[in-house]
Structure formats: C-alpha cells, structure tokens
Amino acid sequence: MESQASILGSDYALGYTNAEYDRLIRQAARIAPITERLFSEAGIGPGQRVLDLGSGVGDVAMLAARLVGPAGEVVGIAGLEGHGQIELLHALFGLYRRGVTGQIHIDGQEYRPTSPWAAVKRGLALVPEDRKSQGLFLRLAVSFNLSFTVLGQLSRLGGWLSQKQEKILTEGYLQKLHVKSASSRVAVGSLSGGNQQKVLVGKWMARDPKVIMFCDPSRGVDVGAKDQLHQAMHELAEQGKAVLLYSTELEELVAVADRVIVLFEGTIAGELQGESLTPANLLNLFFAGNPPEEVVA
Numbered sequence: 001m002e003s004q005a006s007i008l009g010s011d012y013a014l015g016y017t018n019a020e021y022d023r024l025i026r027q028a029a030r031i032a033p034i035t036e037r038l039f040s041e042a043g044i045g046p047g048q049r050v051l052d053l054g055s056g057v058g059d060v061a062m063l064a065a066r067l068v069g070p071a072g073e074v075v076g077i078a079g080l081e082g083h084g085q086i087e088l089l090h091a092l093f094g095l096y097r098r099g100v101t102g103q104i105h106i107d108g109q110e111y112r113p114t115s116p117w118a119a120v121k122r123g124l125a126l127v128p129e130d131r132k133s134q135g136l137f138l139r140l141a142v143s144f145n146l147s148f149t150v151l152g153q154l155s156r157l158g159g160w161l162s163q164k165q166e167k168i169l170t171e172g173y174l175q176k177l178h179v180k181s182a183s184s185r186v187a188v189g190s191l192s193g194g195n196q197q198k199v200l201v202g203k204w205m206a207r208d209p210k211v212i213m214f215c216d217p218s219r220g221v222d223v224g225a226k227d228q229l230h231q232a233m234h235e236l237a238e239q240g241k242a243v244l245l246y247s248t249e250l251e252e253l254v255a256v257a258d259r260v261i262v263l264f265e266g267t268i269a270g271e272l273q274g275e276s277l278t279p280a281n282l283l284n285l286f287f288a289g290n291p292p293e294e295v296v297a
Helices: 004-008 018-026 085-092 116-121 131-135 142-154 163-176 193-205 223-238 250-256 279-286 292-296
Strands: 051-053 074-078 104-106 124-127 211-215 242-246 259-264 267-273
Touching: 074 085, 074 223, 074 250, 074 279, 085 124, 085 211, 085 242, 116 124, 124 193, 131 193, 142 163, 142 193, 163 193, 193 223, 223 242, 223 250, 242 250, 250 279, 259 279, 267 279
Parallel strands: 074 242, 074 259, 124 211, 211 242
Antiparallel strands: 051 104, 259 267
C-alpha cells in the first residue's frame, strides 16, 4: 500500500519522511492539552436557533441558552482570562471526553460533543487560539492546509486526490481571504502571521460549517489581516452560520459582535448589546464581585 505522502504528492511532504507524514495525518484532530474546567449556568428555554445550548447538571455543564447563535448574528464571549471562555469552546468542539452534561441542539437536532471529529461531522468548526501548534501543519503546503478538512470530497475513486479540484478550491480561498503567498505550494509556515490565520479560517470555511467558533483570532496579526478576518466573520453570519467569538481585545468585541456574553468565574456576569456594548461596560462586568479599585490596588 502506498504511503499517504506518495498518494498526496511528493511536493506536500516538504522534508518529512513518509513515516513522519503518516504520523501527522493521524494526529490531525489533536488539540493541545487543555484544563478541565467549565462552569454551569441556569438558562431560558430554547428558541429556533442554529446553535442552542440548554442548561445541564453535572461536573461540567454547558452555559445557558442565553448563549446562542441565531442566523446573522456574531455572539461575543468575554471576561478575564481563565474564567471559562476557552473551556466553553473546547467543550463544544468535543475536547472533553467525559463530564459534559446538558443539552445542545444544532438545527433542532441533539448534539453530543464526544470528539472533535464528531463535532466536525455535525457542522462545528473551531479556529483555535494557537494556530501554530493547534491549527496548521506549518511545514506543509498552503494548499494542503486549505483543503485538509475536505480531502474526502476532493478525492476520486481509489483515494487519489483530484489536484484540479484542489487547485480550484485553494485559489478560490486565497483570493476570497486575500492571502498573500508566493504560491499555494509553499509551506504555510513561511507566511506572515496574518496570512497564516487567514489560511486557518479558510480551512474551516471550505468545510461549510453550521457553527464556527473563533478563539482570540486576532492575536498576533496585523491590522489589515484583522479587518479581513472581521469581514469573513460577518459574511459567515450573513450566510446563516452561528458565529461565536472569544477575544481578549475589547475593541474587537465591540466592533464585531452583535452582543457579548461576559463570564466571571464560569458563570454569566451579564450581557451587552447595542449602545450599552462599550469597553467601559465590559470592564465593569469583568470585575463582577470584585470592585475595580481593589483589583488595581
């Protein structure tokens, strides 16, 4: 049997041995270790939503139905670092093998986050906080990274990759996301941080997810790339996707999100939208239960 590297083409390997390449393929869904913490909150009844989180009881539970993703809306998740924001997105993506309770519905159908691949099959996508260790194969080609989530759709009988179809997909997303790259065949690690991030987003857009979650996507990218990422989020929402955005940048949340849920010690401290959605009001909710003057002191 031919190795994965030879089937996909030698130009993809870019210095990897066949054994190393096969190991990378097997670890494709792997995400860096995460802390085992997620908190619960009672919520309201479900509505007609793309993504619907019901309350649960157990060691680890989903947040309230107040955190939902109706079509055309970008929902922000905020709070001081370490208060459950990242854990929530990781849990939705199936990174907790046990202890996750409560009810989650996608398009009205119950969903159990048992693994990342189960999440992907049900239409979820996660743009992780560390693109280099969690989201991209840095030594592999831009084209491979962009097409990785849909390799099965691009393959012909016998498992052979259709390079024509891959080229069409790759060039489409390079143009759509304004990725600056000398070629789609260069290693994605050779691109700037902003262009790497756009490739990561394009990888999931190619999958056409129902729910796409962004975990601090603008960290370490330039202003131009940040604006293009924000545009992509709005376009996804307009297409009827549920878009969840966790960011450590208050200005980004105010500029992009339609409303923002603030977490404090794993519970919902409050929700802001419209004119009340300002950096100052967000900060006030960040320190729920701890007056800012005490924190500053």
